[in-house]
Amino acid sequence: MTSMSDDTSMPPTARRPTMRDVAQLAGVGIKTVSRVVNGEPNVAAGTTERVRRAAAELHYEPDMHAGNLRRADGRSHTIGLLVSSVANPFAAHVHRAIERVAAERDYAVFATSLEEDPAAERRAIAALSRRRVDGYVVTPVQDDQSYLRVHLDRGTPLVCIDREPAGIDVDSVVTSNYDGARDAVRHLVAHGHRRIAFLGDLERILTARHRRAGYLDELASAGIAPDPALVVLDLHDDASATAVTRHLLALPNPPTAIFSSQNLVTLGAIRALQQLGLEYDIALVGFDDVEAGDLVKPRVSAIAQDPDRVGRLAAERVFARIDGDVSPARRIVVPTQLVVRGSGEIPCPGA
């Protein structure tokens, strides 16, 4: 007869010990265990020791959620992060920066990808609200965030990143999209270019519109009339960017420079230039730096963002609010930086 009643390997699920179990084993009241676990004062040294030993023996882990139910401040020590996609390099670095700040305070971070879907934004907020997060860091997708006011009124702070909120008055941390775009265009103009193409991201996205505005305004202040044929909007992946770039360069009167407004679009443009063998003839500045941008030839000039700083500042704002800061909403602009590497300094042939 083989051992059917094997004690050590059979049980698929052992019950998770509670404070009561620890209390019983230590021979004390449940409240005393609570005191020891939470480091409250007025527990005899010997008692503390017994409780600790019992807790360790049972591998006891307190249930934060049960505790929060009764606890005065009711904090879940959890925040929620909503971004376009956790796989997007910019968002991923923002995430890492936020996590770093959160870790210092023993906060855990829920991350959710919205993929530019407005419905996903509401769903994600609801899901996190049911989990009672203490605060949100959000890349807004919807046109209007006023539906979030209820959460704010209940004391759950929210900070917007990358894009400005609409309909609510909350802290935001944004990149200087408009000024950055102007910098890019000014740089190209300074190298003699007047026919500068613009490869824009989805117009649905606020920052894309800001970059377009910067492009147009800088052209205007340089006294250059924009050529509608050189302005292409609503690009969001590199394949379409490649196709569009090839098309632009095949025009009878092609651009001599390109300002691409987003990471993937920049990669697509470079691919087109390489295919046509024009990478040393057409100037290119991209918004948002590309990994390995200094290994491509010519090396890629870019308007670099600072995701690390965006994330850190956003996290600091949420935690300040969680800590009770009730000062007026702040709008923090993180400047971009023109990274000069080569592709943006190709001079205009005619000039």
Place this chain on the structure above:
Amino acid sequence: MTSMSDDTSMPPTARRPTMRDVAQLAGVGIKTVSRVVNGEPNVAAGTTERVRRAAAELHYEPDMHAGNLRRADGRSHTIGLLVSSVANPFAAHVHRAIERVAAERDYAVFATSLEEDPAAERRAIAALSRRRVDGYVVTPVQDDQSYLRVHLDRGTPLVCIDREPAGIDVDSVVTSNYDGARDAVRHLVAHGHRRIAFLGDLERILTARHRRAGYLDELASAGIAPDPALVVLDLHDDASATAVTRHLLALPNPPTAIFSSQNLVTLGAIRALQQLGLEYDIALVGFDDVEAGDLVKPRVSAIAQDPDRVGRLAAERVFARIDGDVSPARRIVVPTQLVVRGSGEIPCPGA
């Protein structure tokens, strides 16, 4: 006298409504609200409607944690993900894939970066355990995961990704590091190379050791005696990789090809080659594809991993376990793919 008692903008925190509030407003018992919210049967249509209206009017959101306390299955509908860094492109894509599977089941994902710190692994597990996650997906950092057995025994499943677990018998989803490395070396040998340098990641990391083993074994089966001078280990960033590569190429008898075992290291090697003007003379294959690898010249050949598949499979395993699957632990290997682009096909000059 200005309005000091402004009702609409003053209150910093409004109380969050509970089921009791909804019940009161709807004129029903609290249990009936619970029934409606959870879609339980046997509630009159009119009552359901009144409750719904009351809940909507108060913007009621159920408290999942309070519910789980009493609920029979006790699921928190939350899983934890531990990776090297959420900013690492490989991990970020794994994360996205896991999130996709989780979203289908209304699960939220906690992501934590360990940065190869063994202590961080234990801290993260403890933090998530206190939050009662239903499962873990972990990139192990510690040498021994047997301390996790308690969690497993309590019915919280764990799946390892990228690296094999040690000391516990759980599902794992790993890349074919060893075979991938052999593929890389075989490819270089096929192009006539015999002096192939190896740029290895931190030896502390299991996968790094596997890649090194693959490198050595493939050399051996090609009848090539490894030159210790060409094997450099413990590289983890691109600056040191650049320096080491420059050093190797300055040797009296330099390598004719390089196999770099990790993303950042590959970038560093390319930089060195470009600085020396040798990028068309020295063959290079990198483990793990680099973004924009097809825009660099020569285009970068690589052993590509499939993070999307790794993430999806890992998530499927965790959820299967959460659903009660008690079949033996499975080890799933996701194959790598050799991406031929140019840098790896540079022939050996002598041959």
Place this chain on the structure above:
DNA sequence: GTGTCGTCTGACATCGATGTCACGAAAACG
């Protein structure tokens, strides 16, 4: 008209913890 049944509903105990409070013992005070 009466008994049985299914539907609809709410009172109450409970989940695992913390906040309040009261009590006994020891310490500090006069």
Place this chain on the structure above:
DNA sequence: CGTTTTCGTGACATCGATGTCAGACGACAC
């Protein structure tokens, strides 16, 4: 030495929800 304080401790109510159970009611069969 009596009295006030402080310390150390546990009983109990409570947080916001769900599980159990019993009761009210109307429909239906006899």
